[in-house]
Amino acid sequence: MSDLPRFPPGFVFGAATASYQIEGAAHEDGRGPSIWDTYSHTPGRVANGDTGDVACDHYHRYPEDVALLRDLGVGSYRFSVAWPRIVPAGSGPVNPKGLDFYSRLVDELLAAGVEPAVTLYHWDLPQALEDRGGWRVRETAERFAEYTAVVAAHLGDRVPRWITLNEPWCSAFLGYSVGRHAPGAQEGRGALAAAHHLLVGHGLAVQALRAAGVREVGITLNLDHHLPAMDSDADRAAVVRADTLHNLVWTEPILAGRYPDTEEETWGELITGQDFRRDGDLELIGRPLDFLGVNYYRPIVVADAPHREGDPALRVATDNRCTEVPMPGVRRTAMGWPVAPGTLTDLLTDLKEQYGDALPPVHITENGSAEDDEVSPDGAVHDTDRVDYLRDHLTALRAAIDAGVDVRGYYVWSLLDNFEWAFGYGKRFGIVRVDHTTQRRVPKDSYHWYRRLIDAQGS
Numbered sequence: 382m383s384d385l386p387r388f389p390p391g392f393v394f395g396a397a398t399a400s401y402q403i404e405g406a407a408h409e410d411g412r413g414p415s416i417w418d419t420y421s422h423t424p425g426r427v428a429n430g431d432t433g434d435v436a437c438d439h440y441h442r443y444p445e446d447v448a449l450l451r452d453l454g455v456g457s458y459r460f461s462v463a464w465p466r467i468v469p470a471g472s473g474p475v476n477p478k479g480l481d482f483y484s485r486l487v488d489e490l491l492a493a494g495v496e497p498a499v500t501l502y503h504w505d506l507p508q509a510l511e512d513r514g515g516w517r518v519r520e521t522a523e524r525f526a527e528y529t530a531v532v533a534a535h536l537g538d539r540v541p542r543w544i545t546l547n548e549p550w551c552s553a554f555l556g557y558s559v560g561r562h563a564p565g566a567q568e569g570r571g572a573l574a575a576a577h578h579l580l581v582g583h584g585l586a587v588q589a590l591r592a593a594g595v596r597e598v599g600i601t602l603n604l605d606h607h608l609p610a611m612d613s614d615a616d617r618a619a620v621v622r623a624d625t626l627h628n629l630v631w632t633e634p635i636l637a638g639r640y641p642d643t644e645e646e647t648w649g650e651l652i653t654g655q656d657f658r659r660d661g662d663l664e665l666i667g668r669p670l671d672f673l674g675v676n677y678y679r680p681i682v683v684a685d686a687p688h689r690e691g692d693p694a695l696r697v698a699t700d701n702r703c704t705e706v707p708m709p710g711v712r713r714t715a716m717g718w719p720v721a722p723g724t725l726t727d728l729l730t731d732l733k734e735q736y737g738d739a740l741p742p743v744h745i746t747e748n749g750s751a752e753d754d755e756v757s758p759d760g761a762v763h764d765t766d767r768v769d770y771l772r773d774h775l776t777a778l779r780a781a782i783d784a785g786v787d788v789r790g791y792y793v794w795s796l797l798d799n800f801e802w803a804f805g806y807g808k809r810f811g812i813v814r815v816d817h818t819t820q821r822r823v824p825k826d827s828y829h830w831y832r833r834l835i836d837a838q839g840s
Contacts, residue, residue, distance in 0.1 A: 385775070385776070385822075385834060385837065386775060386776050386778075386779035387773060387837075387838060388404070388782070388838060389782065390777065391789075392788075392789065392790060392838070393456045393496075393744070393789060393790030393791070393793040394454075394456055394457075394790070394791055394792075394834075394835045394838070395455045395456060395457035395458060395459055395498065395790060395791065395793070396450060396453065396455050396745060396792060396793050396794075396795070396796040396812070396832075397458075397459040397747055397792040397793065397794050397795055397796065398439070398458075398460050398461075398470075398502070398793055398795055398796050398797060398799065399460070399461045399503040399504070399547070399799075400460070400461045400462060400463035400466070400503060400505055401415065401417045401433045401436070401463065401503070401504065401505045402433065402436060402437075402503075402795075402800045402801070402802075403437040403439040403446075403468075403797055403799045403800070404433075404435050404436060404438075404439045404440045404463060405433065405434060405435040405436040405437065405438045405439065405440050405441070406438070406440035406441065407432075407433060407434045407435075408434075409440065410466075410476070410479065410482070411466075411469060411476040411478050412463065412465055412466040412469060412479060412481060413465040413466075413468075413469025413470055413471075413476075413507055413508070413509065414465060414507070414508040414821035415463070415464070415465045415505035415507060415508055415563075416504075416505070416506045416508055416511045416515070416556075416563035416564045417433060417483060417505050417563045417802075418432070418433070418434075418506075418508065419508050419511075419549060419563065419564070419565060420562070420563035420565055421433060421563075422592075423565070425731060426565060426803065427803050427804075427805050428803065428804050428805040428807050429647070429805045429806070429807065430805075431800065431805030431807075432800075433627050433800045435710065435817075436799060436800045436817075436822050437798075437799055437800075437815050437817070437820065438798050439797075440482065442820065443485075443486050443489060444489055445822065446796065446797065446821035447486075447489045447490055447493050447495070448493070448821075449796065449813055449822065449824065449828075450490070450493060450495050450796065451493035451494065451495060452567065452666070452832070453828060453831065453832050454724055454832050454834070454835040454836060455495060455835065456495065456496060456792065457495065457496045457497070457498050457542070457792070458490055458497060458498065458499040459499075459500060459504035459544070459746060459792050460497070460498075460499065460500065460795075461487070461499070461500035461501070461502070461505075461541075461547065462483055462499055462500070462501055463479070464501075464502065464505060464506065464507055464525075464528055465505060465506075465507040465582065466479035466482065467479045467480060467483075467528060467531060467532060468507065468524075468527075468531065469507065469508060469509075470509040471506070471507030471509045471510035471521075471524050471528075472509075472510070472524045472527065475531055475549040476754075479620075480531075480532075480535045483532075483535075483536060484535065484536065486747035487495050487536055487539050487540060488539070490650075491539060492798065496541055496542070497536075497540045497541075498540070498541075498542040498544065498792075499532070499536065499540050499542070499543050499544065499703075500544040500547050500601065501525075501528070501529055501532060501543065501544065501545055501546070501586060502525065502545065502546045502552075502557075502582075503547040504547065504551065504552055504556075504562070504563065504704070505546075506521070506552075506564075508733065510524060511564050515557075515564060515575065515580055516553065516556075516557065516574075516575035516578050516582075517557065517568075517571045517574045517575050517578065518574075518578065519578055519581060519657065521578060521582065521584055521642060522578045522579070522582035523582075523585065525582040525585065525586060526582065526585035526586055526589050527589075529545070529586040529589040529590060529703075530589040530592070530593065532583050532591050533589060533593035533595055535594060537590075537593045537595045539615075540595065541595070541596040541597055541801070542596070542599070542672075543590050543595050543598050543599070544599055544600060544601050544674055544746065545582070545583045545586040545590075545598070545599070545600045546579060546582070546583050546586075546601065547601045547674075547676075547746075548601060548603040548676060549576065549579040549580070549583070549600075549602070549631060550576075550602070550603055550626075550627055550630075550631065550700070551603065552575065552579055553573075553575040553576035553579055554572055554576070554626070554698060554699050556572075556575070557571050557572040557575045557698075558571075558698045558699050559573035559697065559699055560699040561803050562802060562803065567697055568697065568698075569648075569651045569697050569698050570651055570655075570698075572681060572697065572698040573648065573651060573652065573698050574654065574655070574657045576630055576698075577655070577657050577658060577662070579667045580631070580634055580635070581633075581662060581665060581666065583600055584662075584665035584666040584668055585665065585709070587668045587670070588665075588668070589613050591668075594665075596655075596671075596839065597671040598670055598671050599670050599671055599673055599674050599741070600635065600670065600673065600674060601675070601676055601746045601747070602628075602631050602632070602673070602674065602675060602676070603672030603675075603676040603677070603678075603747075604627065604628050604631075604632070604675055604676075604677065604683050604728060604732070605623070605624075605627045605628060605680070606677075606680045606724040606727055606728040606731075607620045607623045607624050607627070607680070607681050607682075607683055607723075608620070608680055608681070608682045608683070608708075608724075608801045609682075609683065609684075609742075610682050610683060610684035610706045611684070613685075615684075615685035615767075616683065616684050616685050617770055618646075618685065619683045619684060619685040619686070619702065619704075620683055620702035620703075621643055621646070621647075622643070622646065622647045622701045622702060622703050622802050623681065623683045623701075623703045624643075625641050625643045625644065625646075625647040625670065625701075626647060626698075626699060626701055626746050627681075629641040629643065630644075632732075632735075632736070634663055634666045634667060634756055634835065635666060635667060635670070635673075636667070636673075636736045636739045636740060637667070637736065637739060638663050638664070638666075638667040639663065647701045648698060648701060649678070651698060659743040669741075670741045671741060671742070672706070672741050672743065672744050672789065673740065673741050673742070673743050673744070674741045674743075674744050674746035675728075675729070675732075675743055675744070675745055675746065676745075676746055676748070676794070677725050677745060677747070677748055677774075677813075678716075678718055678747075678748065678749070678750070679707050679714075679718035679720070679721065679724075680708065680719060680721050680724040680757060682705065682706050682707070682708045682719075683703045683704065683706070684703065684704055685702060685703060686702055686703055686704040687702065688700055689704060694779050699742075707719070707827065708721065712766070713779050714750045714751050714752060714766075714770070715750075715751040715752050715753050715808055715809070716750075716751045716804075716808060718750075720750070720773075722770075722773035722774045722776065722777040723775055723777055723780075724777075725745075725748075725777040725778060725781065726777045726778070726780045726781045726784070729743065729778075729781035729784075729786045729791050729807050730781055730784050730785075730786060732786070733784075733785060733786045738764060740787075741787075742787045742788070742789045743786060743787060743788045743789065744788070744789055744790040744791070744792070745778060745788065745790065745791045745792065746790075746792050747792060747794035747796060748771075748791065748792070748793065749767070749770070749771065749793050749810050749812075750766070750767050750770040750771075750794060750810065751801070751809055751810045751811065752764055752766045752767045752770075753807040754767075754809050754814065754825065756814070756823075757766075760823065761823070761825075761826070762814050762825035762826060763821060763825075763826050764825045764826050764827050765826070767812070767825070767826075767827040768826060768827050768830045769826060771793065771830070771831065772830075775791065775834070778791060786837055793812060793831060795810045795811050795816035796811060796812065796813055797811045797813050797814070797815050797816075797822070798811035798813070798814055798815040799811065799815070811825070812814070812824070812825055812827040812828040812831060813825065813828055817836060
């Protein structure tokens with residue numbers, strides 16, 4: 382382990398999961414349906430017809446999973462609360478059995494010496510709210526704040542770190558524009574409205590969390606590092622549009638109190654007449670945070686491309702004249718994503734340069750790789766590629782710290798092989814293998830490597 386970087390005292394090593402991806406128990410103890418229940422049960426939406434009905438059965442097996450976290454030696458566990466388990470209809474009556482489950486989980490974590498970090502929204506919107514417009518309408522943001530207040534009142538005395546939203550880009554654009562995520566819509570203005578109302582929901586949730594007196598409040602964004610395919614004006618302009626879509630639509634309102642000045646170039650006429658924006662929204666969205674969560678997996682190489690949809694009224698929000706192209710000369714994960722660890726350093730130092738003192742301390746709230754794991758004859762999983770991925774990205778993270786970026790923590794994605802959204806169970810990100818037939822857990826070589834890394838920090 383001598384060739385691995387050392388991190389500053391107090392640096393937090395953790396692991397992360399999400400409710401719909403691991404919990405199962407989709408119809409138990411009063412849980413209501415979410416948009417992902419509906420989406421995954423719609424034929425043709427998810428690979429192999431997989432659903433999260435059982436997933437990793439974490440709802441029943443959480444003591445076993447907490448024991449894995451304890452033995453791993455992490456200081457923190459990031460998990461998400463399922464909104465429909467707490468407020469089954471999205472608004473109205475609260476389900477006490479849902480609150481009790483998360484209370485038991487938090488107590489189990491604390492007894493194991495692991496700090497809980499709660500994500501309030503990791504994409505499982507109650508279906509009843511989607512039926513009333515979903516994130517396209519402001520009501521959903523208001524209901525999100527009410528749900529936040531309920532959870533904070535129940536868990537706020539024991540949970541130190543709170544994340545309002547996970548990857549709102551996926552919720553807004555994969556969910557309402559591209560249609561590859563729930564609810565599976567393909568819209569232009571609807572997706573932009575969803576993006577804005579997610580930000581409003583974040584701001585309202587920050588208010589609710591502050592009122593509850595919790596210790597740390599943040600948001601998690603999946604920020605991307607974009608590179609031009611060629612050294613040309615056209616491809617550099619495409620990078621600006623891609624950066625607006627993936628990054629600036631979130632970071633500018635949250636960290637700078639403004640909307641991106643590249644909006645019109647990116648979305649054209651779709652950005653005009655946005656009556657869902659109201660006076661005072663920027664002040665609400667830009668309330669100070671204690672940390673920024675960053676999920677990072679890969680860089681994106683983009684090239685200029687024409688619009689694919691000729692009718693502007695039908696053009697989806699992501700059709701902004703840029704397209705992803707392969708990155709040459711690098712290994713690719715089982716997701717087809719290029720492995721270029723140094724771009725994590727570049728992303729973080731660029732953030733620091735762009736926002737300066739307005740950038741709060743950073744936690745890497747997800748980082749990991751899906752690999753084509755094989756079980757060896759002795760039952761072990763020798764996931765060398767994942768170990769290399771984690772080592773190299775942690776080295777890149779240390780380089781960002783050395784360059785002056787205030788990074789306080791790192792959460793590996795993921796603790797468990799889980800339901801990987803539209804890919805079903807075909808993509809494995811876990812450092813613990815899960816047999817989804819027997820639910821048997823087997824720590825992989827990457828689990829043991831990560832444990833040694835954490836142990837080495839104290840030596």
